[in-house]
Amino acid sequence: MPEQQALEALKGADLIVGCVNNLAARADLLEIAGRYCIPYIDIGLTLRTADDVPDPAPIVAVAGHVFANVPGGPCFWCAGYLTKKRLESEAGGADRSYLRNRRVGAPARDALVSPFNGVLANQAACDVLQIVLGYAPSRAAVVYKMYDGFSGTMTDWEVTSRGDCPHCSSVVANGDPVWA
């Protein structure tokens, strides 16, 4: 994202599952999904270590989420997960190319992330089935699940649509961008 080939492939998808490692790519995926009214399920995980202690610093939290952004329902912007301030903070003042130029090299502790991400990926697959089949009608409104890797539990978080959401009010169902 956002190479042209990826954009063209995504536009024809029935459903998008995002497993990306930054907010900017999430914002891009959400935008293209919204423009073409495609449900977008996002998973994410953060592994936090204690500050100000020598390595190996102990892990203090393994926190993740599974968020089903369904056009017409609440989205990442409604939830406050995506904000202009957070996107600017991630970029650190760099322009949009900062992601391409970012140095690749994960800390050794990130090797732990894989099994936790596996849990989130499986939940995302269940959410795909829920959106496509509606196998659990009473769960239809649940869009945001928070994951605690310490306890191995997933908790529902209530998210409501925001009337002033920049995504829901001016991006959803808008199709191709047009520059006048």
Ligand SMILES: [Zn+2]
């Ligand atoms: Zn929204």
